[in-house]
Amino acid sequence: MNIIEAHEKGRNSRMVKICCIGAGYVGGPTMAVIALKCPAVEVVVVDISVARINAWNSDQLPIYEPGLDDVVRQCRGKNLFFSTDVEKHVFEADIIFVSVNTPTKTSGLGAGKAADLTYWESAARMIADVSKSDKIVVEKSTVPVKTAEAIEKILTHNSKGVNYQILSNPEFLAEGTAIQDLFNPDRVLIGGRETPEGQKAVQVLKAVYAQWVPEDRIITSNLWSAELTKLTANAFLADRISSVNSLTALCEATGADVTEVAYSVGMDSRISPKFLNASVGFGGSCFQKDILNLVYICECNGLPEVAEYWKHVIRINDNQKSRFVNRVVASMFNTPSPERNCGARLFLQERHGRHEGDAGNRRLQGLARR
Ligand SMILES: NC(=O)c1ccc[n+]([C@@H]2O[C@H](COP(=O)([O-])OP(=O)(O)OC[C@H]3O[C@@H](n4cnc5c(N)ncnc54)[C@H](O)[C@@H]3O)[C@@H](O)[C@H]2O)c1
Secondary structure (H helix, E strand, C coil), X not given: CCHHHHHHHHCCCCCEEEEEECCCCCHXXXXXXXXXXXXXXXXXXXXXXXXXXXXXXXXXXXXXXXXXXXXXXXXXXXXXXXXXXXXXXXXXXXXXXXXXXXCECCCCCCCCXXXXXXXXXXXXXXXXXXXXXXXXXXXXXXXXXXXXHHHHHHHHHCCXXXXXXXXXXXXCCCXXXXXXXXXXXXXXXXXXXXXXXXXXXXXXXXXXXXXXXXXXXXXXXXXXXXXXXXXXXXXXXXXXXXXXXXXXXXXXXXXXXXXXXXXXXXXXXXXXXXXXXXXXXXXXXXXXXXXXXXXXXXXHCCCHHHHHHHHHHHHHHHHHHHHHHHHHHHHCCCCCCXXXXXXXXXXXXXHHCCCCCCHHHHXXXXXXCC
């Protein structure tokens, strides 16, 4: 069943409309690729940030991803649109992706660990306020397991007869290779309710991805498995980085070469060579926040040992950053100056880019300023 057939069965023959709330690193590229691969679908990406939407409508896109300009150029103005008129496009949409930011909470219960779902909740309330027709609401943001339950409550609290189906469709793209990852994903995961309506919604979204992703790479699961998979995938990736980094100090102490060790270990097909490059530690927007979120969920579920296990991945990462900075400082005879630290700063800026606000990175930058 393709997307058009799926839609016609459920409603009428007009163009399927997708609206994505959040024109960020995930929403922008993901929707551009959907528009390119599904010419029969109208895709509108909306955001409350006027500056961001203006940039998406200009020749200077707000983010740089190899290949993104080309994709946007091919569909913008045809079946891909960027708008700040959030309510209008939510009202008109059949499928609503929610791809808003879910940073770590900075205050209140779970501060420093739990995901801040303020943006998500306000998007859900707005959807509930403006919707007059049935909607498939897709969690694209990375959210704690069981979020769909809370979102369902918000949407159905005063649903005025509108039927909502919530799906979890986490995004696994990496910044820097987003377009390649979207064109050729290892897998697409869609979780839905195990009811006839839930499964029908899963099939509608599956039909969108099936326009270019081989069917055997589109996995369907229950909602909670899909939500938890995203956190688990990031935790496992970060775990590999911390695992190899934890051995760098031992290599330095013993004369072993971590590159040689990692190469030989990675030749084992059960282990694989990916994500085994020793480094200064992971940065970026997702690994730390998603592991902290996982830790918090474990604690909330009365699993302190499991929480402790994942906390260690972050501790090793912090330790690796400190070791790096200490070595830089030591190489300057422990008398760093702003001029001498310029190289380390440039490195950190490049590596941690837009994520200077992250707690771990602030600490690293503070150390680099010593
Ligand atoms: N960046 C990545 O590499 C990546 C990869 C996979 C998953 N994720 C997850 O995807 C989600 C989005 O990440 P991102 O990097 O795209 O975030 P982002 O900060 O780049 O973009 C989020 C956008 O949502 C907008 N927004 C917030 N509330 C809104 C509202 N109520 N209405 C309209 N717009 C609103 C913001 O203005 C912002 O432009 C997060 O949960 C993140 O964890 C990110």
